[in-house]
Amino acid sequence: MKKYTFTEQKDTRSGFGAGLAELGRTNPNVVALCADLIGSLKMEKFIEENPERFFQIGIAEANMIGIAAGLTIGGKIPFTGTFANFSTGRVYDQIRQSVAYSDKNVKICASHAGLTLGEDGATHQILEDIGLMKMLPGMTVINTCDYNQTKAATIAIADYDGPVYLRFGRPVVPIFTPEDQKFEVGKAVQLTEGTDVTIVATGHLVWEALKASEELEAMGISAEVINIHTIKPLDEEAILKSVAKTGCIVTAEEHNIIGGLGESVSRVLVQNNLVPQEFVAVDDSFGESGTPAQLMEKYKLNDKAIVEATKKVISRK
Amino acid sequence: MSTTQQLKDFAQQVRRDIVRMVHAVNSGHPGGSLGCNEFLTVLYQDVMKHSTDFDMDGEGEDLFFLSNGHISPVFYSVLARSGYFPVEELATFRILNTRLQGHPTTHEGLPGVRMASGSLGQGMSVALGAAQAKKLNGDDRLVYTLHGDGELQEGQNWEAIMYAAGKNVDNLISTIDYNGQQIDGSTDHVMPMGDLKAKFEAFGWIVLEEEKGNDIESIQKVLAEAKSLTGNGKPVCILLQTEMGNGIDFMMHTHAWHGKAPSDAQLEDALNQNPATLGDY
Numbered sequence: 281m282k283k284y285t286f287t288e289q290k291d292t293r294s295g296f297g298a299g300l301a302e303l304g305r306t307n308p309n310v311v312a313l314c315a316d317l318i319g320s321l322k323m324e325k326f327i328e329e330n331p332e333r334f335f336q337i338g339i340a341e342a343n344m345i346g347i348a349a350g351l352t353i354g355g356k357i358p359f360t361g362t363f364a365n366f367s368t369g370r371v372y373d374q375i376r377q378s379v380a381y382s383d384k385n386v387k388i389c390a391s392h393a394g395l396t397l398g399e400d401g402a403t404h405q406i407l408e409d410i411g412l413m414k415m416l417p418g419m420t421v422i423n424t425c426d427y428n429q430t431k432a433a434t435i436a437i438a439d440y441d442g443p444v445y446l447r448f449g450r451p452v453v454p455i456f457t458p459e460d461q462k463f464e465v466g467k468a469v470q471l472t473e474g475t476d477v478t479i480v481a482t483g484h485l486v487w488e489a490l491k492a493s494e495e496l497e498a499m500g501i502s503a504e505v506i507n508i509h510t511i512k513p514l515d516e517e518a519i520l521k522s523v524a525k526t527g528c529i530v531t532a533e534e535h536n537i538i539g540g541l542g543e544s545v546s547r548v549l550v551q552n553n554l555v556p557q558e559f560v561a562v563d564d565s566f567g568e569s570g571t572p573a574q575l576m577e578k579y580k581l582n583d584k585a586i587v588e589a590t591k592k593v594i595s596r597k
Numbered sequence: 598m599s600t601t602q603q604l605k606d607f608a609q610q611v612r613r614d615i616v617r618m619v620h621a622v623n624s625g626h627p628g629g630s631l632g633c634n635e636f637l638t639v640l641y642q643d644v645m646k647h648s649t650d651f652d653m654d655g656e657g658e659d660l661f662f663l664s665n666g667h668i669s670p671v672f673y674s675v676l677a678r679s680g681y682f683p684v685e686e687l688a689t690f691r692i693l694n695t696r697l698q699g700h701p702t703t704h705e706g707l708p709g710v711r712m713a714s715g716s717l718g719q720g721m722s723v724a725l726g727a728a729q730a731k732k733l734n735g736d737d738r739l740v741y742t743l744h745g746d747g748e749l750q751e752g753q754n755w756e757a758i759m760y761a762a763g764k765n766v767d768n769l770i771s772t773i774d775y776n777g778q779q780i781d782g783s784t785d786h787v788m789p790m791g792d793l794k795a796k797f798e799a800f801g802w803i804v805l806e807e808e809k810g811n812d813i814e815s816i817q818k819v820l821a822e823a824k825s826l827t828g829n830g831k832p833v834c835i836l837l838q839t840e841m842g843n844g845i846d847f848m849m850h851t852h853a854w855h856g857k858a859p860s861d862a863q864l865e866d867a868l869n870q871n872p873a874t875l876g877d878y
Contacts, residue, residue: 311733335729338763343722343756350726353711354734355654358726373716374753378723382703382713 281497282472284490286454292484293391293448295427297322299434300359300389304330307357307438313348314361315341320450321361321391341366345374349384357438358386364393364447365406368413379443380416386443388413389434392450393423394534395562395579396484396572405567411539413445414512420465421512423447423533423541425486427455429509432463440465447483449534451572454487457507468515470522474504477590478522478529482508482541485532485560485581492586501590511541516548523549528556528593532586534576537561556596558589599642604813606874607678608638612844613871614674614878618690620864625691625699628854630671632776632811632839633743637675639816640741644824649680651708659738660727662712664720665745665774666700667856672710673697677878681709684878718751720744721771725757728769739827742771747779750788755800761832762801770823772835775810778852797834810839845870 303310304326312326313335327334335351337344341362348358360367367390368375379386390409397405414421420442424430430448437444444465457469471486472493481489486507493503504522508515523529529549531542542559549555562579576582599607611634619625641647645659652658663672670690677684682696689695696707700715712723720742728740748754761769773793781787790796797804803826809815816837823833841855842848845867848859859867 332733335764337760338756340756340760342719342753343725343760346719346722346753346757347726347729347760349712350723350728351730353654353660353723353727354656354730354736356730356733374719374722377713377716378719382723384712 284456289452290427292430295430299431301325311356348386349378352384364390368409389446393447395567395575396451401569402566407536420444423483429457436463466510466513468518469507471505474502476502478526480506481532488583491583530589532560558593610875611674615670616867619858622691623858626667628841629668632841661741662724666714676709687878717748718753721757769832776841810837811843
């Protein structure tokens with residue numbers, strides 16, 4: 281089995297900041313908006329280099345989404361930046377009417393998604409955002425796994441016509457994907473080959489899935505790990521091809537079990553090839569204060585939880 | 598440049614279109630549509646530089662955003678009669694597979710519409726983005742918006758109003774359809790909004806008041822003044838006092854026709870009060 285290692289850890293939001301800075305140098309139509317969280321979103325470099333193309337909106341997210349929609353009229357490609365909670369739930373109707381239904385080419389970039397935001401607690405830890413965004417017709421939903429992939433995705437979505445929700449996070453996590461990767465929207469990335477179980481993971485759970493696959497290998501279980509960075513449109517072909525071989529699947533995500541990646545995968549399985557599925561996700565609850573590692577342990581979102589889910593799903597084959 | 602009589606004739610035909618469209622599908626919002634008829638007529642026929650060869654970006658053109666999307670009948674009629682799409686298409690208002698949805702949308706490809714509206718309070722933000730894009734593009738044309746007065750009860754407006762002045766968006770003219778009515782009654786009854794002029798001024802806007810919001814020449818005058826005040830670091834607001842249901846006697850002086858269609862007899866009465874000027878669709 282292919283082994284993944286890392287020499288450096290960084291936060292995915294810094295990948296966004298680096299990608300945005302590069303876009304500032306390469307694409308004159310890219311503009312950025314922020315609702316008073318420049319430092320948290322790592323937007324300083326873009327702003328320093330392109331002050332005229334940055335819009336500080338203040339603490340007014342609804343207005344930010346509308347202004348972003350309007351900036352597309354005139355050929356701009358707006359990237360909005362704030363926390364995931366304020367990027368989605370707080371402004372759902374603005375995104376629905378002014379962006380999605382109005383066919384506007386806005387990139388909604390959301391940091392601090394999920395439990396790993398940590399100590400701030402449940403008011404800021406949205407676990408429903410993937411569901412909210414994937415339900416909107418025409419919305420593309422991306423959840424990247426490390427610094428390099430987040431940077432590549434940020435750059436790629438500028439050339440991808442249509443509204444995009446790009447979700448990333450706060451904590452430092454291992455960098456294990458290539459620096460020079462080509463990010464293809466909607467295309468799953470197979471990380472390991474296996475025969476006993478398919479593990480599809482998104483965001484921070486991808487590294488956990490790789491760790492789990494090594495633990496499983498030690499137990500004699502061969503896991504095929506797939507990184508689903510794009511939840512919508514979902515790479516159904518990659519999932520079906522893998523489960524045709526393994527006969528069961530575990531989905532893993534830092535999101536509510538309701539409305540997330542897992543349910544999107546379930547629909548594909550029910551319609552095409554009904555194999556057993558287990559879910560590693562938050563069991564329909566809010567989060568709470570704590571360190572990221574403590575929270576991922578308590579809410580069963582780590583390698584251990586993936587190993588347990590794998591044992592269970594194999595027993596159901 | 599149209600003469601005052603030509604603009605009056607245009608508005609009278611639009612008035613007929615509005616009540617006929619709403620009557621045909623027994624739904625829609627005639628009251629506010631009639632109240633803003635003369636304003637939109639002057640804007641599209643006399644004030645804005647715009648091309649009916651529709652391009653979403655509208656570079657080099659003045660742009661208009663309708664925030665109170667429920668007055669779609671007047672918007673559609675003015676767009677059609679300005680040449681954006683065939684007037685015959687007005688007969689498809691609110692019926693299945695139409696481009697003339699109950700509330701305006703870009704989604705069906707109707708020329709002249711640049712954003713969806715209907716869920717209230719969102720239009721000024723979008724207009725601000727379009728105005729900022731014009732500045733980035735070195736395009737000195739203006740952005741116009743229209744909002745209901747009741748619509749200002751939505752909080753997002755005040756985010757936008759604060760931003761517009763705070764960030765010196767001075768290529769924007771926002772008009773408030775100041776008719777004092779909303780679905781559940783008068784604005785004073787439903788949610789007293791206090792002194793709107795003082796509120797806008799406190800936020801840093803230039804505010805113009807026009808009491809004769811259904812009079813063609815008064816609208817021309819106030820829009821000319823508003824235009825002359827742009828480019829000075831401040832956004833411009835027009836508080837335009839209009840009469841809901843204007844031009845059809847039984848629809849005036851009440852909020853009853855906010856979202857109600859006329860009966861067959863009422864339609865006939867309304868049309869008799871407004872003989873055709875440009876030919877019905």
